Amino acid sequence: MAGMKAAIDLGTSSTKIYTQGGGIVLDEPSVVALGQGSEKSKIKAVGMEAKKLIGKTAENTKTVFPVFEGEIVNEKLAALMLDGFLKKISFKQGFSSSVVVSVPCGADLALIKKLNKTLAAAGVNDAYYVETPLAAAIGNNVPLSEYSPCFVIDMGGGVTDIAALSLDGIIAGVSVGLGGKNTDVALIDYIADNYNLQIGLLTAERVKVQIGSLFENDTLSTVVNGRDLSTGRPRSVVLRAENVLVPVKKYYDKIFEIAGTVLSKLPPEVSAEIRHKGIYVSGGAACIAGLESYYKNKFNMNVNIAENASMCTVAGLGGLLGNIDLVKKLAINTD
16 A cells, blocks of 8 residues: 555534644535536536535536535545546655545445545545544544544534544444534425525524524524515524524434433443543534533533634544554454
8 A cells, every 4th residue: 555645524514634744634615516418527516616606506516515414425526526626736646655544433434435546536545544533533632542442523514423442443433314404404305494585505503603602692693584484585584592592402402312322331340431531523513612511511521623623524534644653443344
């Protein structure tokens, strides 16, 4: 194997790439804009430029997310999107281009096979696969050893990974098809039901980012523009954080429930160590205001939110690039 050159976090919401010597060089939405024509020739844009077109295009243009809930649902478009990203950062694909890639906790060989095909179509023929909780823990500077387990919750756009782990690997864990995008959908439904206003995905995401909060009495507010469901005409409403607390809490309460199930099944010595260390939370959805205190109260233990939560996984993968022995130790056995 040639020296590892890059780390790739191919997520539902965004794709991030870390290169040796360059650090995090790409962070763009995992979306493709398509026009009419053949699969390759009809691509209008990928990444950020494609995201700008969501909900604003004519019938002959559509936007597609090739990755959904941790699964590659369109291999051709995923490969073309990844190829576009690699070209954007001037990454030289070929026999010397080895990469390390994040995969959901417990990823099976069917997913690995899809990823291999996608990477090969994008010009990358040599890859190691590391489960997201391990990468996120490394990127969050969690102290790891074979004898000292920790508990990680990584909240992505379409997938949340929950695991107790050590440097020896995953002790117990689960990957669920829930993430920040679920909050976007919950906001769309809630605003339609309670304000008779239809909004799109981009608006819902903006509402989440601007006023999404788990603090009970947060005073943040924003103007929300949409289409009146009765008249069909444009209309605006002013929403405060407390107005959307119910849909915002929905995802985080579900993850608490699932994490509680994982914690309840751990051996006593592992539980004791986790109780001492607390819970480490990362991922883009961990950036919501008030999460640390909200989860601290619900879990009744310390909760550590990563400083740069959305970049933990790719940063952790990037930190492995110079340590092939550790990569081999942590990587999924694909033989």
